[in-house]
Each structure stands twice: as C-alpha cells, then as structure tokens.
Amino acid sequence: MIVIKDLSKVFRTEQLETSALNKVNIHIKKGEFVTIMGPSGCGKSTLLNLIGLLDKPTEGKYIFNGIDISKENEKNLTQYRKGNIGFIFQSFNLIDELNVFENVELPLVYMGISASKRKIEVDKVLNRMNISHRAKHYPQQLSGGQQQRVAIARAVVSQPKLILADEPTGNLDSKNGAEVMQLLYELNMEGTTILMVTHSLKDSEYAERIIQLYDGKIVSENNKISQNREAIALN
Template sequence: MLIIKTENLEKVYRTEEVQTKALNHVSLTVEQGEFVAIMGPSGCGKSTLLNLLGLLDEPDGGSLQLLGTETSRYSERQRAELRKRSLGFVFQSFNLIDELTVFENVELPLRYLGVGAAERRQRVEQVLEKMQLLHRRNHFPLQLSGGQQQRVAVARAVVNAPPLLLADEPTGNLDSASGHDVLGLLTELNEAGTTVLMVTHSEHDARYARRVIRLLDGQVVLENSRSQF
C-alpha cells in the first residue's frame, strides 16, 4: 500500500521582490513499511518537503496523497485531524514544550485524540518504559540531556502508534552515541511496522534507511535503495 504519493508537488516562497521555488515538481512514492531518507545540501528543499508531507504547510501546486487520500486541498481542520491520527514527528531541535513534564509531553497527542485519562497513563508509561525514560517521567525537558530529550520526542511521536513517522534531522543536535541510539529506535519502530521518512544530510544516518531520495534545488535528482549505496 502506498503511504505517500506526490505528483508535481510545488512550493514557492514569496517576498515582495523575490520568488523562490523551494520545491519544483516533486513526484515520489513511499510504500508502507519503508524507511526512507531524504538527503541533499542545505537549502535544497528537504525540510520544505517534510513540512508538506507532514501537513505542516500547504503546497502551491501538485497533488499530495497520504494514506490513499488527496490532502492538497484539505482545510486547516482536516489537516489537524489527519496529523493527530496518522502522523508522528521527530524534530532536530526536539521541540518539546518546556513547561510540560516528560509525561505530559508524551501524553499530548493522546489528549488531542480525546483518549481517556486511565488509558493515556497506561500508554504513556508503556512507551516511556520502552524508551527507558520511566524514571524521568516527572522531569522537565531542560533537566534532561539532548539524547534523552530526543528519546522523549520519539516517544511522543509514536505514543499514538501512527502509521507514518516523519523525522527532520533527528540526530542533528546530538552527539554520536545519542544519535546512534535514536537511529536505533527508529529502525526498531520501522521493523515493527511503522513507515519512517527521515530528512538528513548525514551519509552516516542515511545508511539506516532502506532507500534514499536525493534533492537538489527543489527537485528529486536521484533515488536509490540501500543495495545501490
């Protein structure tokens, strides 16, 4: 089953005088269960692509199908709905909410899904245990190391068991040991059935993926599977 299918996806950034085409007719597909890395130099449009795939931004043209439905004309409300049910995010800068504890951060997607308190507790504890963070449940993000914070972010991304996990430079702010740790987690999740799409500019990280899509100046220039590295 196709999880992602884009056709001629376009994104243009406009200021008063300059118009920059961040994505130029990008067409790609991602199958269920894949682990795909999107690579390219700074400014090639890989984060823009991830934002569009994660429905965090709106495309200016082309089509974007997620889980078999066309989303390019979705309203804000529909996009929020799809995000909370089917997508998980891991960001380079962790993006944890500083005012919330580890437990509360991880619990947040379940709150938005309207899951009851008892079930929330059970599911959050389960995922924190798996990430070996249960003893940190009442800590605030700023009390944790970078690696720990990113593990919290991964826990939050998967607590509602989304079919698709989007990771934007997940190891960018981590030392190599912690980075390895996080990539291990993503691999594990992928092996358990979650489709993972990761933006990275690290060749090392990209090796964890089974397929690499390379972008340059907003266009797909190369696709290859791991066997072709």
C-alpha cells in the same frame, strides 16, 4: 501509502518569489524507511513540512492513504495530522513547562483520549524508550539524548502510520545518535513508515532508500536496500 505528483512550493513576498520545490514526484510504500538528503536550502525540510501537513503545496497532488490531501481544508488536515503522523525534530521541541510524562501525553490529549488510557499508553512508551525513571523531570533536567528519547516517545505514543524525522541526531553525540537511530530502526522493523531528513551518511545507511534533492528537484534515488543496514543496527 504516499503518492506525490508534480509537487511544487513557491514562497512569495511583495518583492521576491522563491521556488523551494519544483515538480517533485515520490512514491513511498507502507513500512518503508526512506531518507531525504541534499545540501542546505535544497528543499528537504519544505518537503517534510508538506508531507507532514504543516504547509500546503503551491501546485501538485499529495495522496496519503488514498486521500487527496492537497484538496482538503485546514480542519481536515489537522485531523489527519493528529491521527496519522508523528514528528521528531532536531531541536527536540519539548515544552519546558511540562514534565516528561506531560510532554509525551500531549498528542493523546489532543486526540481526546481518556486520562486512564493516556496513562497506560504513556507508561508503555516511556518504558520502551528507557526514560520512565525521568517521567516527572522537566526537559531542562535531561541530557540531549534523553530529550530526544522523550521526543520519539511523544511521536509514537499515538501509534501513527508515518513518522517524519528532521535531522533527529543533529544535536546529539555519536553514542546518543546511534541509540536514536537504533530506536527508529526497530520501529520501522515493526511496520512503521519512516521518512527522515539527514545530512549524515551514517544515519542514511539505516534506510532502505535514499532520495537526493538539489535546488528543489529530485536528482537521484537509490532503491537498493543497504547491505549494511542490519549489521549497522545490530552493532
């Protein structure tokens, strides 16, 4: 599904040049749950932004579903992003002026889906996330756990092939964090590919594979499926 070859990202200003990623190589299969870990500043979020088509690499190749993304223009990148990728952020990134229904509906609006079909899909995903009773509430009226459920609903409402999660439990207590990870696990079990950045060793145990980054380079990969993965998700 995702093939990354010698991917590098350099941030340049007039006085400074910073290498955020240095010749990274990754292969992610369809339906995998992969975690990226490493210290702050190692390039985790930069890598996620590149894979999510929010930024372009300085060098290297990025192939997504057989298409060489690194050669596409901004218009095409936007279309690939809308139709294929869902995002979940630590800070929720909900729009305060929109209620829960409207926040979740937004990706479908951008995709040009009709209002009647949007309502069907939004209602379905809100029920699944157990947040339908809050459909008319605004983000500031929700708890952190509820806001992240809304963010996950928004990420999956368009049925993307890939979900990118950047510290999805970082602003949550342990109970809400475990519930969010359970939701991600269930989505993965249904076939959704998930790439997650986290500092949490507990959260990483839900993944099938862990990639360790340090100073913009991959320093290790654990390809063994966690023996505790299913047990953790059931508890």
